[in-house]
Amino acid sequence: MRPRIPFLASAALMGALAVGSPAHAAAKKPILIGLDSPIQLQVGKDTVAAVKMAVDEINAKGGVLGRKLAYVVADEGMDPQLGVSAINKLTSEDHVNVLIGGYDSGVTLAEEPHIAEAKTIYLGIGSASPNITALVGRDYNKYKYIFRVNPLNSARQAAQIVNFADNVVKKKLKRNKIAILGESAVWVRGLVPVLVKGLEKDGMTVAYNQLFDETMSDFTPLLARVKASGAQFLLTVLSHANSDVFIKQLYESRLPMPYGGIDVKSMTPNFCSRVNGDSVGEITVNFVTRAPITKKTIPFWDGFVKLYHRAPVYTAPGAYNAVYMYAEAVKKTGTTKADPVIKALQKADYLGVAGRVKFDKLHDDLAGPGYQNVLFVQWQKGCKRVVVWPKELATGKVVLPPWLHK
Amino acid sequence: MSALLEVEGLTKRFAGLVAVKEVSFTLAAGEITGILGPNGAGKTTLFNLLTGFLPSDRGAVNFDGRSILKERPHQIVNRGLARTFQLCRPFHGLSVRENVEIGCLAPRARQEGDWRRQASVILDEVGLAEKADQPVEVLPYGDLRRLEFARALATRPKLLLLDEPFAGLGAGEIGGIVHLIRRLHDKEGLSILIIEHRLREFMQLVKRVIAMDFGEIIAVGAPAQIVRHPRVIESYIGKNEAELGIA
Amino acid sequence: MRKRDWLGAGALVALLAALPLFLENRYFTGVFTVCAIDGIWAASWDFFSGLSGRENFGHALFIGGGAYAAAFMNGKFGFNPWWSIPVGIVVPAALSLVIGFPTLRLRGPYFALAMLAAAAIMQQFAVIFWQYTGGTEGIYGMSRLIDSSLGNYYFVLATLVATVAVLKAIAASRWGRILRAIKGDEGACEAAGINTTFYKIASLALSAGFAGLGGVLFAHYEQAVTPDDLDVFLSISVIIMVYVGGIGSIWGAACGGILLNLLLELLRGLGEYRLWVFYIILMLVLFFMRGGLVAPFWQRLQGSRA
Known part of the structure; x- marks a missing residue:
């Protein structure tokens, strides 16, 4: 149509607005x-x-x-x-x-x-x-x-991120000191406290936690503080922020830890090539990918x-x-x-x-097994996208960022 | 009886250059006094200091028994000390009448009552009644000069400072302005301080002359004396000629 | 004002009041509500900057100040929305005194730049102190002043008419005359015994108060306030409205505000090209009609009849 x-x-x-829909059938x-x-x-x-x-x-x-x-x-x-x-x-x-x-x-x-x-x-x-x-x-x-x-729902996403952190970051990558960087948008402010609570309940520590305003274009001081905090994994919560710049600066600073989280801009299929492959290693939340x-x-x-x-x-x-x-x-x-x-x-x-x-009492869609869940997708070599979590839908194994290969 | 204007040791420096140096003089009420001097002598700067348009570095200025040294221009005007500018400065976008009416809106003038009527009277006095409702943009320079007067008069001054009132006027217009100044003095009893270059008109109008050069007062006296004063001549002609013995 | 002007004004107001009745449609009523609010903002800017010639590049400070005052009063503290109105007038007026006192006594571009900077600083505060101000998403869920959208529109329209009437009356009085003299030659105005600083500051406060009032009406119409309400784009839009309508006429400025918002909405159908076309049309108007569209047009109409 x-x-x-x-x-x-x-x-x-x-002074005489002509109103009228086109003639309906x-x-x-x-x-x-x-x-x-x-x-x-x-x-x-x-x-x-x-x-x-x-x-x-x-x-x-x-x-x-x-x-x-x-x-x-x-x-x-x-x-x-x-x-x-x-x-x-x-x-x-x-x-x-x-x-x-x-x-x-x-x-x-x-x-x-x-x-x-x-x-x-x-x-x-x-x-x-x-x-x-x-x-x-x-x-x-x-x-x-x-x-x-x-x-x-960002609070729900938080719960799923905690689940991912527990299973992949803590159990697989053996890291349990987390740093959190996010933009100061209202949905992030609803998400981060849930995240922190969940991470701590699962035995992880939050070594650094900072929100910044979405127009920021120089992340190097923040990245330095993340490094200084002794964190072993960086969780990001980004939507309107300058992801392209963020990834480039993170790559250039060779941040000594794997990283990922919510990065809406990174969801677009051409993001990795846009940043010349700097995002290889970034794990981002996604909702759909070409998988059954x-x-x-x-x-x-x-x-x-x-x-x-x-x-x-x-x-x-x-x-x-x-x-x-x-x-x-x-x-x-x-x-x-x-x-x-x-x-x-x-x-x-x-x-x-x-x-x-299926909707809950607040008309929000339910999460959980069988329902719509968050996927964790990692940019890997050649700007390929690989689902690393949940296990049932994984199409590959999680890798460390290229400069961290131990 | 105290003088109308007492100036004592007035000094102004502009980054190393002393524009006005230790100027002291007094003006009695009801006089027409002149300030004479070559370009750069500091005459207009003196006016700007007296009327609050420039802050002075040192000195005292008493008007009507009160110090006006630290006051802002509009406050000084409302004490009764008004001025005109060397280059006419009418309010563009307003008519002749509206220009004068602004002066009538000064608090000092408002005390006298109906500001619109006052404006009409003043326009009559300066000879602009017929052109009152024209925009100022179409006025010839001579009429702009009259307008300057009118606006200053509107504030009901006791002392009027005129900065080169004949500048830019043709021979025919000058006579009219001389007449106007005389009439204002004779009829209204206005005290007047004039800065001027043009000796002839000057001599006709003023009773006493204050001569300045390089920011200082070099001589004070009656016009006839001042004109023959060696320092004054020297300031106008230049040192070379003086050394050549031309007195 | 001559009889013809009264008739023209009356006809225009009647038209603006009648239109939503014919269209009976919340969308159009909403568009006209915002048009009227734009008119209030433009008229308030014209009263100070149009008359005195001192251009204010940060009018959004007063608009946003009023809007955020409403957002805090009603959105955060839960007061009845009608309380926003006095607070939304006083806060911007107070801000104008803070900025005006130091900068209006100076010659040169200090005032214009200070206003620009002040609005930008306020906007940054709104973003940085997001714990209190809601950050970039701002404060939402505010109440309406009047539930019926038609009723709200009439209230806003009445406020516009009152704003223009009051400001025009002041502009035509001695006060307005003095502002015009300040525009002509401020030094000469002082030499005429007028305390120009006082008149400038008082006029700016009045301009700020009315702009804030418009901001309150806008906040309670949108039912949300964000840092966009402090944005330089808003400041510039208001200036453009005034220039298109006819600077210095106050009522012309208000019409400019109405027209520009109408134009922006009408171009909605162009999707991505909307702003592009909008700015091109503006540039054409500003190039070819220097004195503006509305006020000179009305004068020309009169001239041809006379």
């Missing part, structure tokens, strides 16, 4: 999906691409309840003001039936009251702050429309690559799952009205691209 082109209401300046209006996503970034582009893929597939099979699916895109950028106006436009002007999108937690948090007022279901696929779904618990009637489909996590993973991956000639980033499988889950919920209830669909989603148990998707 072609995306609907939003109007340029030039008459606004003359006389009989049945399409079910409209609103995408609020930072379309200038890779995560945004892949969101749109994945939704298009899902929508085309579903429409080819006859659509939902005899209606076709369609989508409309609104840029939310990294700017709360733009995001709020995107939400308003999608809900009040385009009258979408469901919203899919998100990336920056600050933008999503700013948008939530407006999404709630518009009483439109929101399937989040990009932002990680636990506060996003905490609102569902705090004021259910207002925020019941909010769901998170991707396993991004479920029976849908490889068909999705290959289908995406075939259509778009690039590997997808994490928002793509999330958006793909979201479209299918919504379609199923609507089919089950026979309506697009929000309340019944919410109930259907609450009961959903959907086999997605990266695992089973």
Whole structure:
């Protein structure tokens, strides 16, 4: 389906804005999906691409309840003001039936009251702050429309990172003094305390722990302090920060320890070549890779690559799952009205691209065996990506950074 | 009776160059006094020191019995000491009338009541009534000079400092300005201190002359005497000629 | 003001008030709400910088100051959002005194640069002290002032009208005259017995207070405040709004604010090219219409009738 082109209401300046959607098919209006996503970034582009893929597939099979699916895109950028106006436009002007999108937690948090007022279901696929779904618990009637489909809840990610640290860093690499460096974003602030508590409970010590503001471009003093602390493994928590620069400076300083953690920029397929291979050795959290996590993973991956000639980033499988889950919920209830669909989603148990998707009481997706879990992927020689944890999905063994070969 | 203006040992240095050196003089009320001297003698700097536009290094300045040495320009104006500038400085973007009205908005002038009416009266006095509502940008220089006067007068000064009021004027306009100055003195009883180059008009107007050179006062006296004073002549003509014996 | 000006103003306000009624749509109401807030910011900038000629490159300091005041009052301390208004006016005004006192008595670019630096410093504080300010994500989940979006819009519109009316009245008074004289020649103004420093500082405080008021309205509309509200981009956008609308006219500046936000929203359909096209249009306007679009246009309309 072609995306609907939003109007340029030039008459606004003359005081008579021409309003009116393009003529709908006389009989049945399409079910409209609103995408609020930072379309200038890779995560945004892949969101749109994945939704298009899902929508085309579903429409080819006859659509939902005899209606076709369609989508409309609104840029939310990294700017709360733009995001709020995107939400308003999608809900009040385009009258979408469901919203899919998100990336920056600050933008999503700013948008939530407006999404709630518009009483439109929101399937989040990009932002990680636990506060996003905490609102569902705090004021259910207002925020019941909010769901998170991707396993991004940073507190959950923390738990999975602790699990990785315990099994790989402590038991395999025999290191138990950890340093933590992260950007001072709100989702990181929710994650680090959980991380620290979990690491210490598992008998590891946190030798150094520092957050820095995301515009930082000289990490050498921080890296020096990490080295001086006697740490044996560096855990990173990066999303907007200058990962390219960070990796380059880490490589140049020959930090005497293996490292890894969350590094969103490193999730993009061409990251390693972008930094000239400096990231070989970095272990990063990822959500999907070309491996048979479920029976849908490889068909999705290959289908995406075939259509778009690039590997997808994490928002793509999330958006793909979201479209299918919504379609199923609507089919089950026979309506697009929000309340019944919410109930259907609450009961959903959907086999997605990266695992089973089921929601908890806060409308956040569950983690655990069989559900969507975090993968730990390492850049290895030749900029190859190798899954090193969890064991069931590992495609290779973990290695030390090249300058540490003992 | 104390003098209107008492200046004692006023000194100003600009990074090693002494622009005004130990200047002392007094002005009695109701007089027209002149300051004479070649370029660079320190006359305008003296004005800037007296009116608060420059801070002085040393000395005392008492106006109407009160020290004004540390005061800011607008405070000094509101004591009754106003000045005009060598280069006319009208407010662009405002009309002639609006220019004068600014002066009428000074606290000192506000005490006299209806500022709009005062402005009209002053415009009449200086001969700008007909051009009152024109923008200042279209005024010829002679009228700009009158406007300078008008704005300073609007602040109801007791002592008016005029910095080269004839600069840039043609022969016809000069006469008018001389007339205006005379009238202001005679009718309003305004005390006036004029810096000027042009001896002829100067001689007609002033009662007493203070001659300066290199920042110092070199002679004080009646115009006729000052003009024949050897130091004064020397300052204007230059040392060489003096050594050649031209007196 | 002449009768024609009253009629024109009345017609414009009526139009702005009526539009959302026809469109009945939270999106458009929201867009117009932000347009009106931009108008308040632009008018407040024009009152000080347009009249006195002392350009303020850090107006976002006052805008963000008001917004963060609201964020702390309501978002953090839970006060009723209406309390944000007095606090959001006083805080920026106080900031203006802190910056204004030392810099406005100096000639040269000190004031302009000091304002630019002050806004940047405040923005950095907001990021560095993230434990208190929420860092780059800021403070969110704030309450609305008025629940109905149409009602909120009318309140904002009324505030815009009041802002322009008050500032215009002051600009037309002796105070405004003195500001214009300061713009013409500050030294000569002092020589005319006027305490120029006092008028500059007082005018800046007034400008800051109204900008902060706009910041409060913005914060309670977005229901979130971030360091973007202190950004140099915002400061520059406000200056552009004023120049497009007609500097020195106050009402023209307000119209510039309304138009520019409208333009930005209308270009939403261009996706990635939105800002690119926006800046090109701005450059064309600034090149070819030096005095601005709105105020000179209105004057020309009058001229042709006379």
